[in-house]
Every structure is written in C-alpha cells, then in structure tokens.
Amino acid sequence: MKKTLLILKNELITALTRKSFLITLVLLPLTSFIILLVISGLQKSGQDTSAMLENLFVPASLSSAEGFVDNSGLMKEIPDEIANALIRYNTEEDARAALNAGLISAYFIVPDDYLEKGDVFYIRPDFNPMGSTQQSSSIKSLIAFNLSGGNPALAYRLQDPINAIEVSLSNQEQRDSDHWLTFFLPYIITFLFYIVILTSSSLLLNSISTEKQNRVMEILLTSLTPSQVLTGKIIALGLTGLLQTVVWLGAGLLMLRYSGRAFALSAAFQLPLSIMAWGVLFFIFGYAVFASLMAGIGALVPNLREGSQLTTVVILPMIIPLVFISALINTPNSPLSVFLSMFPLTAPVSMMTRLSATQVPFWQASLALLLLALTAVFLVRASASLFKAQNLLTGQTFTVAGFLKALAGK
C-alpha cells in the first residue's frame, strides 16, 4: 500500500508540474477571463455588445443590401423596416448590373408561378450551400407582408406563428429556460467531459509508454508488482483530471458571478446538485474505462509514438457523442440519445449531455451508470492482466486484434 502511495504521489507531482498540463489548466480559464473582461469593458463604456457580437459572427458582405425581382406580381409594397435591406429591380438584368456594380450583395427572383410552387431563386456571386437559409429573412418578411394584404401584425404572425411557453408538470426544480447558460450548459458539459477524460487517460498512456521506453519500468518491477504500479498511476491521474475539472468549473463560476451584465450568472440560475453528483460518478467510471484501455495500449506498445497513434481506436467511442451532439441536446429522449447514453463507451459524455439538457428518468441514469461501472470493473481487471512484466518489458509489435484478444483474456 505504501509503495502504491509512493507511485501515486510521484505521478501526481509529475503530472501537476508538467508544463503542458499547467498551460492547459491556466490557459483555458485565462482566455475566457480575457474575453469576458473585454466584453464587460465594452458594456461599461456604453457600447451595444449584442450588436458588436452579431457583427463578429455575420460576414460584412452579407450585411449589405440585397435586391429582388418580382415576376409574380404579388409584391405590391415593401415594408418600411426592410426597405433599406431589400431593393426592387424590374428585370433580372438590372439586378445583375447592380450586383456587378457592388450596390447589392445578392438578389432574389420571385418567379411567376411562385404561388403554385413556392420556389424563389437566390442569386449570389459566391457558393455557399447554407447561404439561402441564413439570408432569407428579409424576403420572407416581404412575401408574408404582401400575402397578408399589407397587414404587418398578420404578416409577423405568419412568419412566427407560435411562441411556445413550456409549462412542466415535473416536480423537480426548473432551470431558467431563457437564461443563455441553460442553452450552453449541455455543450459546456459535453466538451468538458470529453477533454478531461481524454486528457487524464492520455496522461496515463504517456506515463506508461515513457517508463517502458526509458527502462524505468524494469526498475519499478524489482520493487513493486505490476498491479501496484497500475493502481497508483490510475488513481493519481484520475485525481489530476478531477482537479482540472474543479479548477475549470470553479474559475468559470467565479467569472460568471463577477463578470458584466451580458454573462452574469443570475441568482435564479442554479446548477442542480444532482447533475454534479451524476457528473462525479460518470467521470470516475468513465475515466476508469478509458484509462484502462489506455493502460492496456501502453502495456502492449513498444513506444509512445506507436501508442499515440493507437489512441484513435480508443477515443473513437468518445467522439461519437460529439458527432451527435445536436441530436443529444435537441432530442435528448430519442431512441438514439437513449442508446448513446446507455452504451458504456459513449455513456459518460452522452449521459452528461442529456442530464444537462433535460430531465433524464432516474432509472435510465442509474442503469447507464451500472453498465458503465460493470464495464469499468471488467476493463480494469483485463488491463491489469495485460500489465504484466512480459508485456511491459518486451518490445513486441502492437496489433488491434492482439489487443482485443488480450483484453478478452485469450
């Protein structure tokens, strides 16, 4: 036990004094802090930060006016609020000339059979498959206005027919649905879990591969058993990951509490304790699963370079929730989202995304955790069996088939 603690202590010191770790630990909160500081400064100076942010995200060329050619004869009048954004041209030649002259950035053609088909052509000098959906609000307003017979209120309602107000019958405390953090929280939690689990388990692979390469492993094995070495390393680097999470979350909360109006965390916004509790449990078992897989690779590969290349195999299941992040957040109770949050290799990230996006039934979270815990126990034991001297001291070539067979104990 004492020797395991010595390994743990040494791993902690090594990880926490590693330059790359310290830079990552400090740089992320620091960068966020600087961004918030700049925005807060602008707020204090009285500038419209929302407009400034909008200008940052919308390309300058797309902010200028656009034209339209109405061949349907439906567009009798242009509402005042879009009169400067949408300029009428009688023919397509006129519109094209204005485009070439730089007077407009693009133009629409409303064909004579618009009412039957609904097609509207969007002509622009560059190619962007998403462009028409981004920039169609003004032409929609124009059409809605004219189809409603020039009634602005009716036109507005046609364009935005409902304003859904959610009333939950759940007896659990609700988060403020209008708060920006409610929207961003699932994304933040997803990426945080992904980064922390990946960083911690990668540190483990790095540590094992380096000790194999510089032959320290042979010295360690004359003082300890392979499982003592593995245990000390897994716990130490797990603690490192937890520390990283605490620092990042703590710094984030501090910044939100003391930043300017735009990002200030209202007293009404509370991160439910249950999410934090689930978070700790899913982190522990999720880390155990991926750390075991990394340790297995570390035990089998001859050097760090080969090990790093092979991490792709292990991190692939962690990337899947990122690919489906929109589905997980927008439809958190769909069969796909439920499956991803139950499957042990995708569960740590997916379940946390769901938990932060909606109220997950308790049995689902519990079952996912149980499956994850069982997988963690299996993989820790399998990796410990790989973590034997013969694998650690011989420079055999790694094969995925061999790795999977070894994990299965064959």
Next chain:
Amino acid sequence: MPNIIVDRISKTFGNLQAVKNVSFEVNPGEIFGLLGPNGAGKTTSIRIMLDIFKADSGTVSILGGAMTEEKKNRIGYLPEERGLYQDIQLERCLVYLATLKGLEESEARGRINDYLEKFDLADARKKKVKELSKGMQQKAQLITTLVHKPEVVIIDEPFSALDPVNTQMVKDLLKEERHRGTTIVMCTHQMHQVEELADRIALINAGETVLYGGLTEIRRRFASDGVLVRAVNSLPSAIPGVQEIRPHNSSTLLKLENGKTPQEVLNTLIHQGIILEHFEIALPSLDEIFIQVVNHESE
C-alpha cells in the same frame, strides 16, 4: 546456505526457448559471474531470479525462499540498459527510487548525498538526468542499486560507459560490498573484470549452463599441457620433454610432450643452466575458455 539457488529454471517466449534447465547457486559474500554471449539467456535468468518473469518450470530460492515483497527491499538491481527518469532532477529521481526500496525519504536523501559526493556527482544533483553523460548516468544507476544496502546485488554490465578511473572505483566498491558480506551476481562480457573479481562463474550459452564452478578450478580444467617461462638468458631451440616452443606475450610457452610434468621440465631447464625469472603452469584466460566453449557448443 547459498543466498541464491537457481534450480533447473526454463522459460519460453513464443517459439523461442530462452532458458533451458539453468541451475546454479550463489553463496553469501561472493561475487558470482554470470557469463554468456548476447542472447544466451542471462537477462531472462536474472529477471526470473528477481521475480519479474515467472519461470515455466524450475524454482528460484533467494535469501532463503521464494521472493516476497519484503525481500524486494533487500535486493539491488542494476539493469544493462539504464532505467532512470530522464526529465526530472537527478536527486529527485534517486530519492524516489530509494523510497520504493523501503527507505524513508530523509534517510534516502542523506545516503544519496553521501553517494553523490563519493561518485563525484554532487554538482549534478539538480541537473536533469538527460543532461548527464552516459558514465554519470551509469554511476547514478549504481547508486540506486546500492543505496538501500541490499544483501543481494545483481548487476548487468556494471562497467559499461565507465572510464578507467570510474571502472576502478566501481571495482573497489564491489570488493567493499563483498567484504561487507553482500552476495553479488555480475553479468558482463568483460572477462578480465570477471577474472579479477569473481569467485565462481556460470557460463550460459543458448539458454543452457555449459560451465559452472570456481574460477581457478575451471581454468585448471581447461589448462593445456604447457608452462609459461621467462628466462634471463635465451632458451635453447630444443628442450627434452617439450614438443613445441613459442612466444606468448612477454613469456615463452613450452608445450609438454605426453606424460611429461611441469616439474620434470623445470628440472631440465635448471640442469641446462637456464636462469629463470618466471615459471608458471599455463592456464587459459577466461576469454579463451569462453570462446572455446561457445565455439564448441555452436559446432
């Protein structure tokens, strides 16, 4: 009772049988040479002795029985390839490895300071290990081997990368350890070092023990029928009882006829008025025995 008893150990990796029925014993307070060409199975045998590898068959008794956690603290090991953390300061590396051998940190620090002074490494204590020369790293590795005052020391190529001054220092250190009663198993290709230091040897070739015993006894076993002489006056071209006369380093080797003894040849030389400076029975060097045995085995 021997401190190490290796009894018919065997180990196979895949299709390769690295060690086949190797046996030897090492007594307390002796330096034992474990010799063999590259790939002979020496390192595998050592790893089995240290309980790093499990033997497929056979047993190892060390310090009175099977290896235990407690015994690991009573054994020092110097691997052939250096095993030190390259990116940390030398002192921290040594202290950490010493604490893994059961020393308290303060005690480890004190002993390491002494060794650093003794090995002329005191100025390098705050340097990263990777900044040290190969020779300095070898000395640092030796400190990790000896710092916990082990009862059994197993050293693989202890003189590699050392200059003559440091080689002599290490030799003196090993003699000191032997005097202290430490059991030392030394693997090396440098036969002259073995001749100088070892009391007994085992020669392993292709995984098998091909020679085992006291150094002098083995050399006698391989002695040719010859004597080495050095005379003040010149030797005659023909000597009764001698079938061949040829120079050998600074002496002359007299190969005896069958049935003739060195004593008879000595008497003949004296009767012929030869004034002798030096007369000894010609024993082969360990190098010659090594080459002879390995070549014979490979044939």
